[in-house]
Amino acid sequence: MGLDRRGFVKIVVGGVAGTLFTPVIWKSLDDVSIWSQNWSWIPRLNKGEVKANAALSKLCPAGCAVKVKTVGGLPFAVVGNTANPMSQGGVCPVCAAGAQLMYSPARVKSPMKKVGEGKFEAIKWEDAEALLVEKLTALKGQNGKIAAICGDETGTAGEVISGLLSGLGNSGYYMMPGEKFVAEKGVKLMGGSGQPGFDIAGSDLVLMIGADALDSWGATVANQKAFAATRPTGAAATAKFVYAGPVLNHSAGVSDKFLPVPPQATAAFALGLANLLINDGAVSSASDFAEYKALAAKYTPEEVEKATGLKAETMKELAAMIKAAKSPVVIAGASFGQGGGALDFVAGASLNVLLGRVGSGMTLLPAAPKAVAGAAASEKDAASFLSEVATGKAAPGALLVYEANPAYALPQADEMAKALGNIAFKVSFSTYMDETAALCDLILPAPHSYERFDDALNPYGVAKSTYLAGKPVVKQPAMDCKDPVDVLLAAASKLGLSLGYDTYADVIKAKAKALGADFDALVAGGIWTGDAKGGSLNLGASALAKVAVPAADDKTLAVALMSNQAFGSATLATPPANLLVISDKELSGKDLLVQMNAATAKKIGVTAGAKVKLTGGKGEMKARVHLNEGVAPGTVGVLLGFGRSAWDEFTKGKGDNVYKILTVSDEAGTGLKVWAGSTVTVAKV
Amino acid sequence: MKAKEFKVTWGMVVDLDKCTGCGACMTACQVENNIAPMVDASNKMRTLSWMLVYELSNKKSGAEAEVAYLPRPCMQCGNPACVPVCPVIATDKNEEGGIVSQIYPRCIGCRYCMAACPYHARYFNWEDPVFPKGMEKALSPSTSTRPRGVVEKCNFCHTRFMQAKDKARQEGGNPESLPDGAYMPACAEICPTGAISFGDVKNKEHKVFELAQGKDAFRLLEKLGLNPQVYYVSKREWVRKLGDNYAATGKPGAAKKHS
Amino acid sequence: MDRALFPEGLERCSFGKFVLWMGFISAFFLFGLYAMLLIFAKGIVVTGLDNYFGFGLWITFDLAVIALGAGAFFTGFLKYILKIDQLKNIINLTVIVGFICYSGAMLVLTMDIGQPIRAWFGYWHPNVHSMLTEVIFCITCYCLVLVIEFVPLILEQKQLNKIPFLHHLAHNMHVNMALFAGIGAFLSTFHQGSLGGMYGVLQGRPYAFREGFFIWPWTFFLFVLSAVGCGPIFTVLVATFMEKLTGRKLVDFKTKALMGKIAGTMLTVYIFFKILDTYAWANNYLPSVGMTFDQMFYGVIYGKWLMFTEIILCGLVPALMLITPSIRNNPTLLYTAGILDCIGVTLNRYLFTVQAIAIPVLPFDAWQTYAPNWAEWATSGMIVAYGFLVMSLSYRYLPVFPQEHSLNK
Incomplete structure (x- = not known):
């Protein structure tokens, strides 16, 4: 067989061309881009109408007034609510992740009963509620036998829990430690009463001592909005911000000045500043001014430098800045919102008194009317309570834990977790399987923020009485959960106790009414604000005399x-x-x-x-x-x-x-x- | 290849003196664009962060120490380094508005564009997106999920752009000239301090028009000539100085060679 | 046992020994194959590549073998177009080396891309502005050319050649070989140049970027020249290595020295322009973007020693050695220069690939370091093993070296 040159070329060209003329190849090749994009294991998007519903997102401590975007009824994103004056369209990073948290793998999917160390078994709601009633019935009327720890500072749920405990003849209602608790103590030491507030928006100099007000102290988003309003992009700033605290944190990052102050020297720093201001002519009509002045005089620049490491020059510059300001305000707090002493608060707040800013820069909020009769404030915080449980000084037989995680978030956490072990029956009302829920005998899953009614009264730091409320965004919770307050109200009625309400929604409606707010407007994303109380404070000199610089x-x-x-x-x-x-x-x-x-x-x-x-x-x-x-x-x-x-x-x-x-x-x-x-x-x- | 000119140029102006570094923009971006959460997100060499907040430091200590936070989306460069290198036209800058697109079904995952981008704005999808069981119910309808092996990046929430144009058409407005604020990416919308302004930097009626020309405005690596559409503003000189390389001249403000 | 398949009149080692050798190499190959399958199954997440280093060992490996495989097109060009007849003694080897290098590189590339099943999109949706498109085009086309050049050699296998059709086919292909050599030279010049262009156009990477004239034609030709400056001598090194392994003389030293002279000439031209290029880059381009020469280097892993090794020790030194007849004609020195030359070009490809993207361009960014992991090494090793396998088979059964008979009398 022979093959000449021409034949060779023919075979090659013909073969190639022939192959290319089959359309099957081209079509299937082109489809690669489609099917390699749509493997069966790549999740598909949800379809349906996109809506945005107002919600109160209480995932962060202060709560954000937001709008939850849904597609076909399923939440997928969170945007700000521009109509709400508190958040003004801003959302904190935690609430920004709120929709996805509804499906967090950590969510408790149904009521759970502990059946062994770290082992739980899913049970029906009716059995779970019956168990709760049974345990409470046994301990009813014995003071000290039933206790509750609440981690929600702003919700009216606390009143229900406290009211329930009172009705059962118990006074063991404890709040998780928070800044509000400490600050109210501090106000008392200064001869006043009420929850202090700070008007960042109305101040032209904000001195934050320890308080990380622009990231995690107080009503964060409101604070950030107030800060942002003073910093129009491309124009001159209208207020100065100074952060004095142990770490160059987010607040310090955007402040005009950062002063590194070790955590134990906060009060010394404030008093040293008071000394400079007084030397510079600051006077106060407060009754204990003379005492205060004498006390402050001990905090000479040299002493302050010894305690804080800050140079005299730096302190002088700060004092001059404050003097030059028309409406300065000082916000003192622990850099992480708890565990700070009242004295640190008083030392910082005394500067507001000295600067004559009480009632304007620093306000006091009046006590709000209660929705639940018999509800009492927490006398002690949960850390003190659990220390007593650890030593046997307190011996409750049942503990209700609501939106709190004492096994994780209290000092000497391991010891606190051990103390919890001394309590025979513990119930956790939690959305997530947190460290405390994992130690409890009964877990009653609470709905996620977008699945429930909830409210927030006076998140710590707000300058005026403030009330927000929210209703569920979704028709059905993603898990088999019930509102803890509804569960407790039902339990109360089975225990023969009437708190006056059947559901949490009713409680909130009553609370709104008591405040003079419009419930419907609130759950539509509105806000109710009241006035701040005036009131005079002294400089807390007698308390501050006990400040010790370690x-x-x-x-x-x-x-x-x-x-x-x-x-x-x-x-x-x-x-x-x-x-x-x-x-x-x-x-x-x-x-x-x-x-x-x-x-x-x-x-x-x-x-x-x-x-x-x-x-x-x-x-x-x-x-x-x-x-x-x-x-x-x-x-x-x-x-x-x-x-x-x-x-x-x-x-x-x-x-x-x-x-x-x-x-x-x-x-x-x-x-x-x-x-x-x-x-x-x-x-x- | 000559850079294409657009009548509308969507751009961002980020006020670094206002950014607290809270990270809400990163979260909102992740949610909007269906980026699956990573179990080990601390390995920054493998994460997908279309929006990334950098921490800048003045390298001083004590009371002299300062930091600034710099959110970095895709710069949507006017003269992008990534577009001309893509062998398969999986990325383009061709649409009115000047957003650099990324076509996931087209991308072959060669990562040449990543090598080209000095801002590290492009990310390779190392693994298939896996959401915790049930969390796919919270997927955003805005952005399709991407399989592994393709490159992805910020596109100024392009779906929102299309929605804004649709809305304008329905309401009888001009989709080619959207009013200020009609189109906002998720990061700009959520920012609690409003540090991120967004709009058409060529439209006098948009706030960003003026902001981008402010005396404290700058862009990252301007001297490379990529002509980014993202501007930054800071009154702090050390921050502005970190926006570009001045090692050779020692001082910022050297003549802008390219743009 | 397989004696009947040996090339006419040549001796080969025993079949048992050969099987042992192939088994030894196959172990490496299979380990790499395992890594490759793992990569296809799980994606390149199993490699050491990351967000900063999208390019790493694989791309360096590809670029290096493509440069080292340049002996095929350049020798072909000299032999068939410029009719330097002496090169017929080594031309077959250059073709096989080229084929191994290019087919290996293509295999690595399919692993390297995130969506291997879309690999052909470069043809389907080509971006004519992308250097990579050009590279994809030319490499695949040239790989085909190499197949065409390799096929007649296979057909010349003693038993195959007895089949008349195959004999005629091989003959016809030989007759047309000048045409393929021409196409090969054309394609290769383009993609070698484009590989340089790939980096030269990276406006965001000051280490690699060149402006205007320095990109076209300068960088383009730097890459072409560096490839032809090392490809021929690499073939010589391969031949010599095979001689050491087999204990037989395969190519006469005169041909080797000629290849050294060719490579040396090219390398000298290359290194001259490379030094000019580096000087201009350091003194003009870098300051224009506010950067300094010092900023391009970091610690030991990305230190200046790399660039000096590349340009002086493994560039200028071998260039001078190869163009000096007295040095070139000494076997030991010729091979030493060849090794330095190949290291220098490989290092050049590494620096443009890895160093260029390790440099933090954003002033607030930090240097990142990259180390290939086992999966990248294993797969690269697989390609090397594949090369050994192809070469071993070719040597045993194909008439690769025309001089072998006469040299081993």
Whole structure:
């Protein structure tokens, strides 16, 4: 067989051309782009009408007035509610992830009964409620036998729980520690009463002492909006912001000035500033001015430098700035919203008195009318209560936990969890499988924020009485859950007790009515605001006389707790959609990075990236070192919200829980338990 | 290839003196664009963050220390480095408005565009999107989910742009000249301090027109000549200085060579 | 056992020994195959590539083997177009090396892209402005050319050649070989240049970017020149390596020295322009974007020593060695220069691939480092093993070296 040159070319060309003329090849090839995009395991989008419904998103401590966007009735995103004057269209990072949290793997899917160590069994609601009634019936009428811990500062649910306890002859209603509790104590020490508020919008200089007001203190979004209003882009700023605290945090980042003040020197810093202001001519008509002046005089620039490390010059500049301001305001608080002493608050607030800003910059909110008769305020916080349980001083037989996570978010967390073990029957009303729920005998799943009625009265920090309410966005909760308040009201009636309502919605309607607010307008995304009470305060001089500046210690470091709102809160582990926000300077794999400046690191002999063990009290935690020049000297900054032992794969076992190493001490003269001044030893491992 | 000119140029002006670094923009972006949560999001070398907030430091300590937060979406460059390199036209800058598109079903995942982008705005989908069981019910209808192996990036929430144009048509407005605020990406909409302004930087009636020309406005790496459509504003000189490389001249404000 | 298949009149090792050798190489190949299947199943998440290093070992490997495989087109060009007849002694080897390099590179590329089943989109939706499109076009086309060049050699296998059809086919292909060599040279010049252009156009990567004249034609030809400056000598190194392995003389030293002279000439031209290019880049371009030469380097892993090694030790030095007849004609020195040359060009490809994207361009960004992981090494190793397998089979059964008979008398 022969093949000449021409034949060869023919075969090649013909073969190629022939293949290309079959359309099957081209069609199937082109389809690749379609089917390689739509594998069966790639999730499909939901279809349907897109709507935006007003909601009160209480995922963050203050609560955000938002609009929840739904597609075919399913929530998928959260946007701000521009009509609401408090949030003005802003949303905090936690509420921004709210829709996805409805399907968090950590959600409790149905009522659960504990059947063994760490083991639960799903049960029916009727059985769960019957069990609750049975246990409460047995302990009814014995004071001290039933207790409740509430972690919701603003909801009227607290009144229902407190009222229920009273009706059952018990007074054991305890709030999780929060800034509001401490601040109200502080106001009392200054001869006043009520919840203090701060008018950031109406001030031209805002001095934040410890309070991370632009990230995680108070009504964050409202604060941020007030801040933003003073900073029109492209134009001159109309107010100055100064942050004095242990860490260059988010508030400090946008402030005009950052003053690193170690956590234990907050009061000294405030009093040192008072001294400069008085020397500069500031006077007050407060009855204890003379005493205050004498006290402040002890805080000379040299003393302040010794306590804080701040140069006299820096303090003078600050005093001059304040003097130049027309309407300054001082906000004092713990950098993480709890555990701060009342004295730190008083020291900061006294500056408002000295500057004559009480009633304007700093306000006092009047007590609001109650919706539930018999509801009482929490006398002690949950930390004090559980300490008593640990020592046997208190011995309740049943504990109701509502929107609180004491096994995680109290100092010496491991000890607190152990104390919970002393209580025979514990019920958790929680949306998520948190550390406390995991220890409880009965878990009654609560609806997610967008599945329930809820309200928020006076989130801490607001300058005027403020009331928000919300109704469910979805027809049906994603899980088999019931509103805790509805459950408690039903239980109450089975216990032969009438609190006057059948549902939480009724309670909120009554609360709105008592305040003079329009319930329908509120749940449509509105707001009710009342007036601030005037009232005079003294300078708290007699309380401040007890301020002690702890001597510097070479072996230990002060712990500065850092809070980052996006990372969740005491009652909420970092939402899955927020994990991206955690930077690699904060978490690396499963290691939490603790922050300190290079000089501090050198002093204790550690280097960047070193693995360390932090020890305080009976607890210890592991971490690695990140060098951060924005941390005050002799201080280690530790982020809250890590080291979860329950929840889901997104948070469990990541980092360590700083609460474990915080130590509680009694504050001189106030009887408060404080842990903001905790010190720890840091050692290389 | 010559850069295409557009009558409408969607742009962002981010006020770095207002950004608290809270991260709401990153969360809103993730939600809007159906980015599946990662179990280990601390491995920043593998995350998908269409919007990423950088922390900038003045490298001083104590009372001198300052930080700034810089949210970084896609810069939607006027003269993009990524578009001409794509071998399959999976990314283009061709639509009125000047948004750099990304066509997921077209992308072959060669990552040449990622190598081209100095802003690291482009991300490779390392794994198929896996949402925790049930969470797919909370998927946003705005953005299709992407399989692994394709590159993705911020597109200024392009679906919102189309929706805004549809709305304008329905209401008898001009979809080619949307009023200020009619179209807002998720990050700009959610920002609690309003640090992110958004609009047509060529339209005098839009706020960003003036803001982008302010004396404190700058763009990232302007000297490279990529002509970004995202502007930043800061009154702090050290922050502005970190927007570009001045190592050779030592001072900012050197003549802008390209744009 | 397989003696009947050996090339006419040549001796090969025992079949048992050969099987052992092939088994040894296959172990590497199979390990790489496992990694490849894993990559196809799970995606390139199993590699060490990340958000910063979208390009890594694989792209470096591809670029390097494409440069080293340039011996095929350039030798073909010299032999068939410029009619340098002496090159017939090594031309078959260059074709096989080229084929291995290009087919291997294409295989790596299909792994490297995130959507392998869309690999052909480069043809279906081509972006004519993209250098990569040009590279895809030329590499696939040239790989076909190499197949066409390789086929006649296979058909010349003793038993196959007995079949008249195949014999005629091989003959006809040989007759037309000048045409294919021409097409090959054309395609190769383009894609070698475009590979340089791929980096040269990266406006956001100051290490690689070149402006105006420095991109076209400068960078374009730098890459072409560097490829032809190393490809021929790489073939010589392969031949010498095979000689060491088999213990037989395969190519006469005169041909090797000629290949060295060709490579050396090209390398000298290349390195001259490369130095000019580097100087202009460091002194003009970098300052124009506010950067400095020092900023391009970091620590040891991305230190300046890399660039000096590339340009001086593995560029200028081998260039001078190869163009100096007395050095070139000393076998040891010729091979030393060849090795340096190949390292230099590989290093060049590495620097343009990895160093260029490791540099933090944003002033507030930090240097990131990249290290390939086992999956990348294993698959790259698979390609090397594949090369060994193809070469071993070719050597054993095909008449690769025309001089072998006479040299081993």
